[in-house]
Structure formats: structure tokens, C-alpha cells
Amino acid sequence: MTVLNVKDIYQDLHQIPEVGFQEFKTSAYLADALEKIGYKVTRNVGGTGVIGEIKGSEPGPVLMLRADMDALPFVINGEHKNIHACGHDSHCSMVLTAASELYGKIKRGTLRILFQQGEEVLNGALSIIKTGAIEDVDIMLGLHIRPIQDIPYGTLSPAVKHSSSTFAKVVVKGQNCHGSRPHLGVNAIEAAAAIITSVAAIKINPNIAWSCKPTIIKGGGVATNIIPDTAEVTFDIRSQTNEDMTLLLDKLRCVAENVAAAYGAAAEVILPDSIIPAAMLDEELTAEAAECIKEVVGEDKLAPELNNPGGEDFHYYAKTYPKLKSAYIGVGVGAEPGLHDPNMHFNTDGLQNGVDFLVKMTLKKLG
Ligand SMILES: [Zn+2]
Ligand SMILES: [Zn+2]
Incomplete structure (x- = not known):
């Protein structure tokens, strides 16, 4: 069995960017590669997901290495184009290369590799x-390359603490009437505007990072001389903790309903079926990851833990299975100008650090 080269894998995957749940070529490439190494492979897991597994001869924990596979859609000069602007191709490359290095070295327990679909659309994990x-996974390790603004090239962070994130659509219902007699109706746009202003006055513990701001507004538009009876405002909402997300949504609902009532309107707050949970990383495992990083790249390359206002569907795993211990590593590769920028680029030499970390950490548990 030959150990794969992370940069070669990256070059291959970078040529076939596919969006969430459409990762047909990517998942076939990864499944074929795992099979060739010697893994027992399951394809089409929950859609386009791929799982590979090898077992040691002695009993031990089930450890999973997870990488996301999907790219992002862009329209550039009028042309639709998928681009790996979040670096998920690099995550698959690091995990696949680590899987090739680990083959034949697992003494106890089970090593399970997961290539997960649809992270950007946030329901791949579900x-x-x-x-x-x-269900039977005891330990899960995830990782993401970091932009230059987060950590320097060549460093590794033992924890990327993503935020809980969601959106809420506030639908305001008023009453139509003639523009010349506004007192006979209820202007839904005025109520929506008041809701936006009042939401800005919500207060949450300032020690917690959070935000709640309007990102879409719709209303009226039928005629210039009719008082509009409906308006919709969508808020993008984030919170560092799951508890504060609950509090924030309660306050938003309270503001929307009561401010609308003050205008004689009614407001309904509509949430998506599931809310992306904040990071629920295991502290002990994170401390072990920090020690492992020191061994792999040296103490001077151990970056601090990162608070991240972005969401990651990885955290659904620990939220669903509280016994699952998870850690999530940040890999400093000097990504610029930033993630989700179609021109995002980085130094692929930095990927080997991620591979080395995954291999060493896995062998601590299963070697
Ligand atoms: Zn992304
Ligand atoms: Zn990403």
C-alpha cells in the first residue's frame, strides 16, 4: 500500500467542484480511492456521502475522521460556476491522505472515515x-482550513468554536386601504420598519458574541397608492452558545409580536426546521489535540482556540449524540482573501500539517 500525496489529491479534487448533494464525481473519486487502499466502503450514505472503515484486532473506540465535500455556486460574468472557495477539497485531501497513512496501523477499535455531502447547504450532517x-461513534475529529485573518500559515488551532446560526422570517400582516386614507388601514411596512428598529435594541450578555440583523425585506410593490397589508423581514441570527440562541429567538418573537400589535398589525416569526447548533467540542479531547499539535508542528505553531461567528453542520453530530466526543481543528494555510471568495487561494504546502495531526491523533486512540 502506498501512502497518498495530499497535494496530488487536492489537485484532482479541485478540478471537480460540485455543490451540496451533487458531489457525484467527488464521492466516486474518494470511495474508489478508499477501496483501493483496502477500506470497506459504503457509498451513497444519506445521498452522496461516503464511509470507509477498517478495524483493529483488539476492542477499542470507534473514531471517525470527517471531511466535507461540497463546493460553492457562483455567477461570474453571467456564467454559473462551482468553485471550491471554502476549501472542502483540501479537507477531503487531508482525510484521504491520513486514511492511506493509517491503513495497517490500527491495532484496536475502529477507524471510520466520513466524506460528508452538503455542508454549505447545512443539512448534509443531518x-x-x-x-x-x-450512532456508535465515540470520537469524531473534523478540520477546516483557516483564512489568513484567523491564524498564520503553518500553525494549527486545537478548536474552531463555531456559532449557532439560523434565520427567522417575520411576516407582518396589516390591512389594505386607499393611500389617501391611511387611517382606515394598517400599514404593514411601517410595522415592519418599527420591528427592525426595535430588534436593534435587543440586549444579550455582552460577553457572548451574537448578532441579529435584517438581511431581506419585502413589502408592498403592488401599487403606489395602496397601503400595503403584508411585509416580510428576514433576520440572520448568530450566537456563540445554544442557550443564548434560544434567548435571542424568544426576544425576537416578543419584539416582533408586540411591536406589530402596537401598530394594529400581527406578526408571525417563522424559523427553519432545525437551527445550526453552536460548537459542542469536548474539552478533554481539545486539550489532547493541543498537545498533539505541539508534537506535530512544535509549540510555537500552536495557534489559539478560535471563536467563529460562522456555522458548521459538524456540530449536529455531538448535539444529536451527547456521548460523542468531538474536536475540530483549524489548519493555517494562509487562505486569502477569505473563505467564500471566488478567488480564495492558499499555500497547499500547509496541508501536510493537517494530515500529520490526524494520523498522530488517531494513533493515540487506536494505535
Ligand atoms: Zn463554507
Ligand atoms: Zn467550509
């Missing part, structure tokens, strides 16, 4: 969970 593939 579709994997529905298949039952995570």
Missing part, C-alpha cells in the same frame, strides 16, 4: 445522522 452511521 442526512448522515438519519442513516444511523454515527
Whole structure:
């Protein structure tokens, strides 16, 4: 068995960017590669997901290495184009290369590799969970390349603490009437505007990072001389903790309903089926990861833990299975100008650090 080269894998995957749940070529490439190494492979897990597994001869924990596979859609000069602007191709490359290095070295327990679909659309993890593939997992390691603004090139962070994130659509219902007689109706746009202003006055513990701001507004538009009876405001909402997300949504609901009532309107707050949970990383495992990073790249390359206002569907795993211990590593590769920028680029020499970390950490548990 030959150990794969992370940069070669990256170059291959970078040529076939596919969006969430459409990762047909990517998942076939990864499944074929795992099979060739010698892994027992399951394809089409919850859609396009891929799982590979090898077992040691002695009993031990089930450890999963998870990488996301999907790219992002862009329209550039009028042309639709998928681009790996979040670096998920690099995550698959690091995990696949680590899988090739680990083959034949697992003494106890089970090493399970997960290539997960649809992270950017934020329901890939949920579709994997529905298949039952995570039920017996004891330890899960995830990782993401970091932009230059987060940590320097060549460093590794032992924890990327993503925020809980969601959106809320506030639908305001008023009453139509003639523009010349506004007192006979209820202007839904005025009520919506008042809701936006009042939401800005919500207060949450300032020690917690959070935000709640309007990102879409719709209303009226039928005629210039009719008082509009409906308006919709969508808020993008983030919170560092799951508890404060609950509090924030309660306050938003209270503001929307009561401010609308003050205008004689009614407001309904509509949330998506599931809210992306904040990071629920295991402290002990994170401390072990920090020690492992020191061994792999040296103490001077150990970056601090990162608070991240972005969401990651990885945290559904620990939220669904509280016994699952998870850690999530940040890999400093000097990504610029930033993630989700179509021109995002980075130094692929930095990927080997991620591979080395995954291999060493896995062998501490299963070697
Ligand atoms: Zn992303
Ligand atoms: Zn990403």
C-alpha cells in the first residue's frame, strides 16, 4: 500500500467542484480511492456521502475522521460556476491522505472515515445522522482550513468554536386601504420598519458574541397608492452558545409580536426546521489535540482556540449524540482573501500539517 500525496489529491479534487448533494464525481473519486487502499466502503450514505472503515484486532473506540465535500455556486460574468472557495477539497485531501497513512496501523477499535455531502447547504450532517452511521461513534475529529485573518500559515488551532446560526422570517400582516386614507388601514411596512428598529435594541450578555440583523425585506410593490397589508423581514441570527440562541429567538418573537400589535398589525416569526447548533467540542479531547499539535508542528505553531461567528453542520453530530466526543481543528494555510471568495487561494504546502495531526491523533486512540 502506498501512502497518498495530499497535494496530488487536492489537485484532482479541485478540478471537480460540485455543490451540496451533487458531489457525484467527488464521492466516486474518494470511495474508489478508499477501496483501493483496502477500506470497506459504503457509498451513497444519506445521498452522496461516503464511509470507509477498517478495524483493529483488539476492542477499542470507534473514531471517525470527517471531511466535507461540497463546493460553492457562483455567477461570474453571467456564467454559473462551482468553485471550491471554502476549501472542502483540501479537507477531503487531508482525510484521504491520513486514511492511506493509517491503513495497517490500527491495532484496536475502529477507524471510520466520513466524506460528508452538503455542508454549505447545512443539512448534509443531518442526512448522515438519519442513516444511523454515527450512532456508535465515540470520537469524531473534523478540520477546516483557516483564512489568513484567523491564524498564520503553518500553525494549527486545537478548536474552531463555531456559532449557532439560523434565520427567522417575520411576516407582518396589516390591512389594505386607499393611500389617501391611511387611517382606515394598517400599514404593514411601517410595522415592519418599527420591528427592525426595535430588534436593534435587543440586549444579550455582552460577553457572548451574537448578532441579529435584517438581511431581506419585502413589502408592498403592488401599487403606489395602496397601503400595503403584508411585509416580510428576514433576520440572520448568530450566537456563540445554544442557550443564548434560544434567548435571542424568544426576544425576537416578543419584539416582533408586540411591536406589530402596537401598530394594529400581527406578526408571525417563522424559523427553519432545525437551527445550526453552536460548537459542542469536548474539552478533554481539545486539550489532547493541543498537545498533539505541539508534537506535530512544535509549540510555537500552536495557534489559539478560535471563536467563529460562522456555522458548521459538524456540530449536529455531538448535539444529536451527547456521548460523542468531538474536536475540530483549524489548519493555517494562509487562505486569502477569505473563505467564500471566488478567488480564495492558499499555500497547499500547509496541508501536510493537517494530515500529520490526524494520523498522530488517531494513533493515540487506536494505535
Ligand atoms: Zn463554507
Ligand atoms: Zn467550509
